Amino acid sequence: MEEKVIKAATVIVTAISIIVAGTLLFFPQLHIRAEENRELRAQEAIERKENMDALEMLQYNTANVDSQDGISFDQQLRIALPENVTPEDVSVENDYLTQTITIKIPGADENYLYNYPMIGKSYHIDNLTYESESEYGVIEISLDSVVELQKTSDEHYIYMDFLTPHEVYDKVVVIDAGHGGNAPGATKQGINEKDIDLAIVLKVKELFDEAGDESVGVYYTRTDDSNPSLEQRVDMANKAGADLFISVHNNSTKSGRMSSINGTAVMYDEEKASEEKGSMQLAQICLEEMTSALGSTNKGIVKGHEIYIIRTAEMPVALIEVGFMTNQDELNELNDDAYQKEAAQAIYNAIYRAFQEGY
Ligand SMILES: [Zn+2]
Structure with a gap:
């Protein structure tokens, strides 16, 4: 019985020795093969990469x-x-x-x-x-x-x-200054609408920058005299997943002639008028804040579905026509720094009021 155990042990030990010796002899071979494989893989990778785009x-x-x-x-x-x-x-x-x-x-x-x-x-x-x-x-x-x-x-x-903006901020707003670059918008007495639109938006930006509210992310379609396409402007708002889209413009009469017509109007998407906390209610908020701050004539909210940025924005949108450039008194005010500041403050307030009301 004991002898059998010894014999079996001997056989096992011998077998293990042979396997170990064989592996040791073979090992450099394995090593070389692994090296070759790696080179081959690298070569293949380079060839594959040549046909890949970035x-x-x-x-x-x-x-x-x-x-x-x-x-x-x-x-x-x-x-x-x-x-x-x-x-x-x-x-x-x-x-x-x-x-x-x-x-x-x-x-x-x-x-x-x-x-x-x-x-x-x-x-x-x-x-x-x-x-x-x-x-x-x-x-x-x-x-x-x-x-x-x-x-x-x-x-x-x-x-x-x-x-994404919403991974960083609770609320996201896109603010758009109308026109820009070689698209001046309305032009009266050497004053371009694009410059007034931008001046007001830059003053809104100052207010947001000063407040430094980290829960609100504000993006601007332009902060200089550039002219992003309408598609780019809306795309930015849609791709930011904005909660609000505010576009700032100024008005003129249909004929473009100077007239007594004056006041603030805000355009909204009438096709989405039934939406709760939608475009119409936002336009109403903007209108109230603007007219009470500026003391301007209330021209009401105006249907704007035919306007590209209003139609294609995926969030509540309001296009504010601050005043009429075809009215001499209003033109003078729109071109005035203090009046622009008041308009900016009203837009800023309207945005926060919209948030308070659940936007
Ligand atoms: Zn305009």
């Missing part, structure tokens, strides 16, 4: 890093910095109007971007391009939403998170 490459590289290193990027992008480039050297621009993020990395050409690519994920990327521009590598990201960028960095990488 977005496919991002997804491919991210999947590879995910599976190889067990790193996961949930809604975060990571950009590798070239040697001797600090995070401060990299410029990141976030254009809310076009929902485009442009990242300029010094000392990085297009090849760099392909060799040391960005990895990560975001639910909001529509398209991605890598380009070189003089001494910069340029990454351009087109988004399906207005986003707020959260950027962190260390020695080797920049990390970016994209948050």
Whole structure:
């Protein structure tokens, strides 16, 4: 009985020795093969990448890093910095109007971007391009939403998170100054409507900036003499998921001739008139706040469904016609800094009143 056990043990020990010896002999071979496989995989990856656009490459590289290193990027992008480039050297621009993020990395050409690519994920990327521009590598990201960028960095990488406005703010407002650029709107006595619209909106912006209310996110379709298309203006409001869309204009008579007609009117979407806390009620709030602050004639709320931005906005919209540029007294007031400030304060108050009323 005991002898049998010893014999069996001997057989097992011998078998293990043979397996270990064999494995040791074979091991360098395995090692070489693994090396070859890796090279082959890298070669294949390069060939595959040549046929990929930048977005496919991002997804491919991210999947590879995910599976190889067990790193996961949930809604975060990571950009590798070239040697001797600090995070401060990299410029990141976030254009809310076009929902485009442009990242300029010094000392990085297009090849760099392909060799040391960005990895990560975001639910909001529509398209991605890598380009070189003089001494910069340029990454351009087109988004399906207005986003707020959260950027962190260390020695080797920049990390970016994209948050929707509502992930950052309780309430979101888009404010639109009418016309702009080579579209002056109404023009009377050398005064352009676009400039008055902008002046009032910039004064609204001052009020919001001064208040610094972190629960409200305010986005502006323009803050200079540019002329975004109507599509861009509405797109921005829709893609910001705005709770309110306020457009600021000034009126003129149909003929454009100077007249006694004066006062404030606010346009709304009559097709959505039945909506509770919709466009009509918002227009009413704006009208009340404007006329009581300015002492202007109440011209009422006006049907505006035929106006593109009113028709296509996905949220309650009000288009405020502050006053008539074809009325001499009102034109003088509209062109006056103090009057513009009062108008701005009234718009600001109307926005907060709308929030109070449940918008
Ligand atoms: Zn206008």
